[in-house]
Amino acid sequence: MANETARNIGPVIVLGPPGAGKGTQAKRIVDRYGIPQISTGDLLRDNVGRGTKLGLEAKAIMARGELVPDELIYGIVSSRLREADCQRGFVLDGFPRTAAQARWLDATLEKEIFDKSQSDKSEKCPPIVIQLLVDYNQLLLRLTGRRSCPTCGRLYNIHFQPPLVDELCDVDGSKLLTRSDDREDVISERLAAYESQTKPVADYYRAQRRLVVVNADRTMDEIAAQIFGVIDRHGQDAGGGAAKLESAS
Ligand code: AMP
Numbered sequence: 001m002a003n004e005t006a007r008n009i010g011p012v013i014v015l016g017p018p019g020a021g022k023g024t025q026a027k028r029i030v031d032r033y034g035i036p037q038i039s040t041g042d043l044l045r046d047n048v049g050r051g052t053k054l055g056l057e058a059k060a061i062m063a064r065g066e067l068v069p070d071e072l073i074y075g076i077v078s079s080r081l082r083e084a085d086c087q088r089g090f091v092l093d094g095f096p097r098t099a100a101q102a103r104w105l106d107a108t109l110e111k112e113i114f115d116k117s118q119s120d121k122s123e124k125c126p127p128i129v130i131q132l133l134v135d136y137n138q139l140l141l142r143l144t145g146r147r148s149c150p151t152c153g154r155l156y157n158i159h160f161q162p163p164l165v166d167e168l169c170d171v172d173g174s175k176l177l178t179r180s181d182d183r184e185d186v187i188s189e190r191l192a193a194y195e196s197q198t199k200p201v202a203d204y205y206r207a208q209r210r211l212v213v214v215n216a217d218r219t220m221d222e223i224a225a226q227i228f229g230v231i232d233r234h235g236q237d238a239g240g241g242a243a244k245l246e247s248a249s
Contacts (some may be wrong), residue, residue: 005034007235011109013096015202017194018187019142020216021223024155025132026093028224033231036085040095042077044068057199065181065189067097067197069123078108098127099200124136129205130227132216136191143187147176 012029014022026037044062047055054076058068077095080086096102109127134142145159149169156163156176163169167176181190205211214229216223 003083004032004232009033009231009235011089011127012091012231013094013105013127013129013205014091014132015198015205016216017134017139017198018124018190019139019146020132020134021220022093022132024220025130025223025227026091028220029091029227029231031090032228035089035091036083037091037093038077038086038095039081039093040073040097041093042075043080047076055121063180063186065186065193067193070098070100072210074100074108076102081108096201097194098197099204102201102204122159127210128231129210129212131202131205131211131213132176132223133213134216138217139191140187143182146182147178149174150177172226 012035014026014029016022018115023037023039023041026039029035030037044055044058048059048062049055054072057072061068073095081090092105094104105127141159142157145157147156147158147163147167148154149156149171151172152169154169154171155161156169158167163176165173168174169176180186202211214223214226214230
């Protein structure tokens with residue numbers, strides 16, 4: 001485990017529809033490997049909360065469940081990737097969401113991040129791309145049931161992981177929040193956006209033999225164990241070579 005928090009992991013990209021558990025699995029990866037999670041949804045919500053210019057531009061778009069324009073997203077992602085804590089690697093959650101974003105990310109990693117941070121390019125780890133596959137009805141339950149504590153950040157699901165007292169946090173008793181875009185009418189828009197725009201991202205990485213498909217209709221622990229196996233094998237295989245296509249059952 002000590003080794004896991006010292007070695008280079010490189011970029012880890014977690015793909016999957018809203019509600020697939022990207023955020024939860026990204027946090028597991030963060031805890032095990034000691035690399036930061038970069039969630040474009042969280043970065044945007046932070047900007048909305050602070051009322052920044054970007055937040056004001058993104059707020060209405062996010063409330064409709066549509067994708068925020070690329071030029072806004074690229075700015076926040078590239079400045080976050082340049083921060084010192086990203087040097088050993090990072091987990092991207094919610095990005096890239098379109099094939100254009102995937103191409104932009106490849107170009108950015110190649111030209112800007114790696115060239116500046118590592119003189120010996122043969123030591124860089126190629127991105128690991130993990131796609132979480134989930135049944136559609138499971139997704140609806142996960143999204144409509146999702147709640148979070150505004151005080152301690154703990155996540156719940158009223159269907160699968162309910163709090164002890166209805167709608168109150170077990171830890172501090174705060175009233176739990178539902179994200180505004182987890183309303184049923186917005187959810188169908190978000191899933192439609194995923195279908196039309198994000199599937200090409202998986203196709204893009206599959207064509208490059210970089211996609212690892214993980215069945216996410218299982219417990220969070222089982223999914224995490226499988227993802228750790230993929231990352232650990234990738235570390236052993238990397239050594240400057242190309243990533244291999246794997247399909248996890
Ligand atoms: P998420 O928390 O990942 O579900 O994202 C919440 C919302 O933020 C999405 O519905 C989009 O409006 C916006 N968003 C997050 N990531 C991106 C992205 N990579 N490209 C465009 N919009 C995004």
